[in-house]
Amino acid sequence: MGNVSYYTAEGLRKLKDELNQLRDIERPKASQAIAEARDKGDLSENAEYDAAKEAQGLLEMKISKMEAILANARLIDESQLDTSKVLVLSTVKLKNQGNGMEMKYTLVAESESDIKTGKISVSSPIGKGLLGKKVGEVAEIAVPNGTLKLEVLEITRE
Structure with missing residues (x-):
C-alpha cells in the first residue's frame, strides 16, 4: 500500500x-x-x-x-480538527525571530501546496517543523543557510 x-x-x-x-x-x-x-x-x-x-x-x-x-x-473532515496545535489545514500566523517579520501559511497536502497563495506542504521542512506546535512555541527549522526560528502566534482554520 x-x-x-x-x-x-x-x-x-x-x-x-x-x-x-x-x-x-x-x-x-x-x-x-x-x-x-x-x-x-x-x-x-x-x-x-x-x-x-x-x-x-x-x-x-x-x-x-x-x-x-x-x-x-x-x-479531511475540517470540523474535527483541533486548533490547539498545528495540523494539516491549520492556518498559522508566524513571527520570524531572526528578522521580526510576520507571515501566514496554511499547511496542506503536498499536491495542494502553492506558495503564492500561502499554502505550504506539510512534508516541506517548514511544514514538518511546525506540525504539533502550539501557540507561543518556537519551531527551529534547519534550512540551507542556518536555522530558522519561527514563533507560532496564532492557529486558525479558514
Whole structure:
C-alpha cells in the first residue's frame, strides 16, 4: 500500500478532475495519434509512430500513478480538527525571530501546496517543523543557510 495523503474537498475534486481529463480526453487523443501514424506505412522506419507509442506509454504511467494517489487519498473532515496545535489545514500566523517579520501559511497536502497563495506542504521542512506546535512555541527549522526560528502566534482554520 502506498502513502496515505490527506486532501481537502477542493483538492480531492481537482485530483479527480485531472484524472478524468487524462482518461477521457488525453487517452483517446494518444490512441488516435498512434492510429494516424500507423496508417503512414512501414512501422520499422516510422519515427512518428514510435513517438506516439512513447507518448502513450508516458500518459498511461501518469494515469496509473494518479489512480494510486487517489486510491490512498483521504478526505479531511475540517470540523474535527483541533486548533490547539498545528495540523494539516491549520492556518498559522508566524513571527520570524531572526528578522521580526510576520507571515501566514496554511499547511496542506503536498499536491495542494502553492506558495503564492500561502499554502505550504506539510512534508516541506517548514511544514514538518511546525506540525504539533502550539501557540507561543518556537519551531527551529534547519534550512540551507542556518536555522530558522519561527514563533507560532496564532492557529486558525479558514
